[in-house]
Amino acid sequence: MTTIRPLSETIGAEAIGYDLRTPLSPDQVEELNKALLDNLILVIRDQDLTAVQFRDGMAQFGEPMLQHREAFRLPECPDVSRIVNREKMRPAAMWHTDHTNHELPPKATILYARKLPSQGGDTCFANMYAGYQALSDEERAKLEGMVTINSMEKDNPTYSAQDRAEYDGGVRHPLIRTHPETGKKAVYFHLTKAQGIEGMPNEAVRPFLEDLLAKVVQPQWTYRHHWTLGDVVICDNRCALHRADPNYDQAQERLLWRVILRGDRPH
Ligand SMILES: [Fe+2]
Numbered sequence: 001m002t003t004i005r006p007l008s009e010t011i012g013a014e015a016i017g018y019d020l021r022t023p024l025s026p027d028q029v030e031e032l033n034k035a036l037l038d039n040l041i042l043v044i045r046d047q048d049l050t051a052v053q054f055r056d057g058m059a060q061f062g063e064p065m066l067q068h069r070e071a072f073r074l075p076e077c078p079d080v081s082r083i084v085n086r087e088k089m090r091p092a093a094m095w096h097t098d099h100t101n102h103e104l105p106p107k108a109t110i111l112y113a114r115k116l117p118s119q120g121g122d123t124c125f126a127n128m129y130a131g132y133q134a135l136s137d138e139e140r141a142k143l144e145g146m147v148t149i150n151s152m153e154k155d156n157p158t159y160s161a162q163d164r165a166e167y168d169g170g171v172r173h174p175l176i177r178t179h180p181e182t183g184k185k186a187v188y189f190h191l192t193k194a195q196g197i198e199g200m201p202n203e204a205v206r207p208f209l210e211d212l213l214a215k216v217v218q219p220q221w222t223y224r225h226h227w228t229l230g231d232v233v234i235c236d237n238r239c240a241l242h243r244a245d246p247n248y249d250q251a252q253e254r255l256l257w258r259v260i261l262r263g264d265r266p267h
Contacts, residue, residue, distance in 0.1 A: 006039060011130075036061075036236055067260060068166070083257075084255045091246035100171065100194065101167055107262065110259045128188065131187045148197055150172070
């Protein structure tokens with residue numbers, strides 16, 4: 001028996017009774033995909049997966065792409081990367097969508113909990129269709145033509161010289177994008193990677209984006225995921241922002257595995 005049910009009225013659903021160790025039926029792939037498109041975040045509960053099973057399970061929803069920190073890729077399955085509060089990696093506490101320094105940023109990020117602190121360590125998600133809808137007509141008109149310029153953060157010690165040589169960025173994306181599957185508009189940016197906006201002085205960019213975040217991220221359309229071991233959480237990066245809540249004991253290890261699925265060029 002499988003069930004899919006919403007986790008809130010505006011964002012998030014959970015899927016129960018699925019087993020990603022074996023291939024899903026075409027109908028199951030379709031229903032999970034639809035649940036993701038409708039709810040932006042999909043939590044697939046109770047999974048017990050090796051890295052290869054995790055990658056293969058997610059490959060039913062798209063093409064896994066290599067992530068830009070080579071040192072954090074799993075040797076046994078490089079399509080899977082570690083997200084951990086160790087080895088100088090800090091919780092990504094600012095709102096963002098992933099890998100915007102890539103020309104073809106991932107359509108989805110999938111996280112799988114491996115080690116959790118005894119309390120906290122949540123991941124928060126915000127619905128950017130709702131964020132867009134919350135803006136006034138004037139604000140939307142102003143934002144429509146804006147283009148962010150995305151690069152790796154200069155002060156992030158987890159990027160090696162090799163990573164930077166391959167993926168440093170300078171990549172341009174629209175601040176408002178149209179979702180290629182739903183046709184709906186969403187606010188789209190990574191707070192710390194969007195280091196420039198075309199036509200705006202660099203020092204004005206961060207305050208401008210922080211102001212925008214205050215408008216487009218509201219509790220009514222935000223979902224806070226309290227992790228349970230075995231959760232696989234899929235985020236549609238084209239219409240949702242996310243952040244890690246660093247509010248936990250950093251002496252305790254928090255380890256997630258991550259797969260990202262290739263997307264198209266935002267437009
Ligand atoms: Fe992220």
